[in-house]
Amino acid sequence: MIGGLFIYNHKGEVLISRVYRDDIGSQAADSAVFSSSGPFLGERLGGVVRRNAVDAFRVNVIHARQQVRSPVTNIARTSFFHVKRSNIWLAAVTKQNVNAAMVFEFLYKMCDVMAAYFGKISEENIKNNFVLIYELLDEILDFGYPQNSETGALKTFITQQGIKSQTKEEQSQITSQVTGQIGWRREGIKYRRNELFLDVLESVNLLMSPQGQVLSAHVSGRVVMKSYLSGMPECKFGMNDKIVIEKQGKGTADETSKSGKQSIAIDDCTFHQCVRLSKFDSERSISFIPPDGEFELMRYRTTKDIILPFRVIPLVREVGRTKLEVKVVIKSNFKPSLLAQKIEVRIPTPLNTSGVQVICMKGKAKYKASENAIVWKIKRMAGMKESQISAEIELLPTNDKKKWARPPISMNFEVPFAPSGLKVRYLKVFEPKLNYSDHDVIKWVRYIGRSGIYETRC
């Protein structure tokens, strides 16, 4: 299991160090220092043994000359798992043959928890909250084994105000929530207005050949729910899942043909732990008691019948050795009544670019030398429209024989629909004990489709 957890700043200084197991930093880390970095490092270290593991990571990963070739590094029989968030490195250390994905998931979770407590993960925030972080680390990892890491539950008893004196009931409520079956919700929640918000957030990914052939495309989506509901509400979520629609449609053939078109095939989906999987497995119905506040109800992935909101048509022509002509057309491919926003097209330019002239019909385009790209931004664009940019790129003559790699043209955008075609059909709420019905709940649904990695090769 996880033997220790360290947080570093970009200089490799340790901000947080929590050791769960003795094996970390003992003789193994000694040899780590000597074997991997030579005696020079050993001299500098000396003293506290435990520091060795900490330093081994700094020397071998943070200060490594070469780009990191693996997120898991084994330095003299000690494994370092690291993730990086802006300038901050989080490293979990172990000497055992652990479940690797679990360690990373834990690190992600750790980031989520910290973000939920004090916002952005930055050096300043970590320094300001180090006591809290130690408290959290004590709670969510015991002897290196991850424990309950639901922010909601943690916030009930790890507060920055110190523990208030609680009644016995409150205490047992906390402990049963931290450990119990429905750890994600506490009893006795009351709202004057029962309300819920559903966000269908999708990111559409595309890789297209210059000829316009789709090489790979998939949508990874999330259904995020914000619930402000009293009591212990039993919810049931319905969407146009092909399997469900087909099952239901058997009776009325008419409906099948009508709705069948709109249903979507989901390749894979995962749910928040509040969803009863057995029911999903047997009836494919999604029922659950939601946590209070915001949570991610499900994640899914589709690959079939994806609506690609934009098509990019590139045309690159090399005129001699010192000039490139680039023309890019983008076409919006959705209902004219809808508006896409925050459109950005990024056209990479060679490293030896000396100057660029750009003409675009719509929006603004700029050559950004530091990013080696022409960035074309359009604020809004309706469906079924077309726009074009042309650019002349002047190149410095070089004797570099290496050809320009021609990275793909990438695109960013946001559209008010789900590119996968997913539709929320219903979200029913039942709370048998309290006095409100499904009709009393105010429900909101919103669809946002964003670009993931949306690339066209040129």
Added chain:
Amino acid sequence: MTDPKYFTTNKKREIFELKAELNNEKKEKRKEAGKKVIAAMTVGKDVSSLFPDVVNCMQTDNLELKKLVYHYLMNYDCEDPDPLIRALTVRTMGCIRVDKITEYLCEPLCKCLKDEDPYVWKTAAVCVAKLHDINAQMVEDQGFLDSLRDFIADSNPMVVANAIVALSEISESHQNSNLLDLNSQNINKLLTALNECTEWGQIFILDYDREAQSICEQVTPRLSHANSEVVLSFLELLPKDSDYYNMLLKKLAPPLVTLLSGEPEVQYITLRNINLIVQIRPETLKQEIKAFFVKCNDPIYVKLEKLDIMIRLASQVLAELKEYATEGDVDFVCKAVRAIGQCAIKVEQSAECCTKVNYVVQEAIVVIRDIFRKYPNKYESIIATLCGNLDSLDEPDARAATIWIVGECAERIDNADELLESFLEGFHDESTQVQLTLLTAIVKLFLKKPSETQELVPLTTRYSDNSDLRDRSYIYRCLLSTDPVTAKEIVLSEKPLISEETDLIEPTLLDELICHIGSLASVYHKPPNAFVEGSHGIHRKHLPIHHGSTDAGDSPVGTTTAMNLEQPQVKPSQGDLLGDLLNLDLSSPVNAPQVSSMQMGAVDLQGGGLESLLGSDLGGGIGGSPAVGQSFIPSSVPATFAPSPGPAVVSSGPNDLFEFSTGIGMAPGGYVAPKAVWLPAVKAKGLEISGTFTHLQALQHMTDFAIQFNKNSFGVIPSTPLAIHTPLMPNQSIDVSLPLNTVGPVMKMEPLNNLQGAVKNNLDVFYFSWLIPLNVLFVEDGKMEHQVFLATSKDIPNENELQFQVKECHFNADTVSSKFQNNNVYTIAKRNVEGQDMLYQSLKLTNGIWILAELRIQPGNPNYTLESFPHCVFVKFVKDQMVVDVWLSF
């Protein structure tokens, strides 16, 4: 504390005094006070108001005082009304890893394990593991393990999960590694908890449960829960054999692909694991190949890994690879181009297209060389392009490759000599690799076009300080000067085809890694002991060992052992070995190496041999199916034959029948690898062998089977190749019939019916020998003329005679005679002498040897004296005047 005086004070002002003493400046005083406080506490007084003062004392270097303080803390905090504090105490105390402190931990831990709050339980459960790490004996003595076992049944899922974690942690260093009996009841409890607990708990439980198959079905829904390690944990517990595995893997493909759209680190872990899976089951992810297409902003480690997998899934990805060859990162491009080459080797059609990719000429040339080797004489059109590029090459690899191509295709390149000459100019500056290649290329050129190369041949290597180079050139020189024809044969010989798969992980390692799917081992592609110290994780998993085939398993061990007593030839330990074999899967691997040349499942079909044959169940047996006939060698009548050493060799046959004398194919882990039990079965003409391969060792699949026999006494050879077309999966057994005939080369074996052979597959060659049951070699025309029989029997020298007794037979002469006849043993004559039935019998073996026998049956006496055999053995010349001098049978 042991001092009784501390317990005696009993005044009201006591607390106040203690307070003062605790804050005293003198260490000694403080220690005294500490003792008093503990004493007061022990007798049940409330000293909780002293809390801040006691804590103050913690800052001391006096161990005794420190212990007292801890003790105080644990006592008071463990009784705190707030469960969070109680848990905190037990958690923190568990982290004070000083042996001497642990005794103070014991009592509070005990309390916590019996607490009323689940939060305290779950913390206490982990604390047990902590304590075990420091003081294992104490955990045992205090019965904490039982508490953990009780927790398994708890209704709180987190308590269950932590108890499981603690148990599995403890079992790693515990002599009894199976601390929790995974009976159906416990499994059900775990499954219930699994449904309710956090994602982490799910992993703990899944990782623990390796009783896989039974619960797989039930945990499949788990795949829809959230995070990656759950999916990978699940993968780990899949049963490693059967179609079921395939089916489940198919179900797993979508979640695995979903993981690939997650965070890069998890992508990497997933890819490393997929890399393993595609090596055993490429078909699983074939449809998903698009998921492995590289994205522009993937981290480099993800890119490299994706590429690796694509190579394995290859074929339609060629175009995709071409794109990569234009990328930025040099490592990546090189690998991409190599990948193209590997594809070309794999898919013939694509070779043409590959040869046009010249983006990274150097790497490409290396690749082209491989392509040339694979498909000689197909793509020579490229040579011209190649030659044009010669100057630009500076990598030794590429230069060597070019030179190789020039040498290889010398006859098609007009100016080959000039090209090579240009390389020769800077000969001494080249790397050894290039020098060696150049040397060979020149020799090739010389052999192909002697006229043009004369001036090149006085090679300048003599003064080289590289011994390899000097040696090679010396050998060439000798060859060329003495025998150019041989030289030609050697230098220009057909090159072996290069294999299709590259970079495959060595099979035994692969199997081990498959067992460790999801763990670090699967990420490093190294066995755990390569990076884990001590016992941790090493015995975490055992390779499942399958015990013998059913045949072996079913055989009564007792019988075999009994037989051993009477048969000195049989290794005396056979019975034990069989026992070991059957126990193998239970015992630790340490046992295995002792069984180095394992006697595979010494099945005693013959043990009861004739007895059972002629015994009560004979009716159904002998006349019936050919398969039964195999046990029909009367020679195994044990009672009488021990004294006669010669024939006994053969008569040990029935027992040795399944004996294996292989000692090879060891897994690195020390497992013994005799792979197969061979069961001969009888057919009317010729021998049929059904072979069962039993996987003892590991989870590797086997393909490309072939079989071959050594020369043997009967010239038995396979008449068709061994027909195993599908790979043999771990723990799977395939029945294969191999038709044999007796037209092969003959050589006398010892014992005579010994047949040696070898089975080859993709892993190794396995040698074995077994004894052909003689009865399968009896031919139909074994009936000897009456006269001939008489004459021959007189010629047989006495020393060739044998005598046995057949026990417990309740048949009359006629029945016996007809039963024998069904097995090609013919009765020539029958006489009745002094109330005994005498049967005179003959049989003939496939190689023309006759055997004569006399069977004496006393009616009423179940013990046949298959007595004196006046003419038992018949001397006969076999091919090439070779004398087979021992003959036997009854």
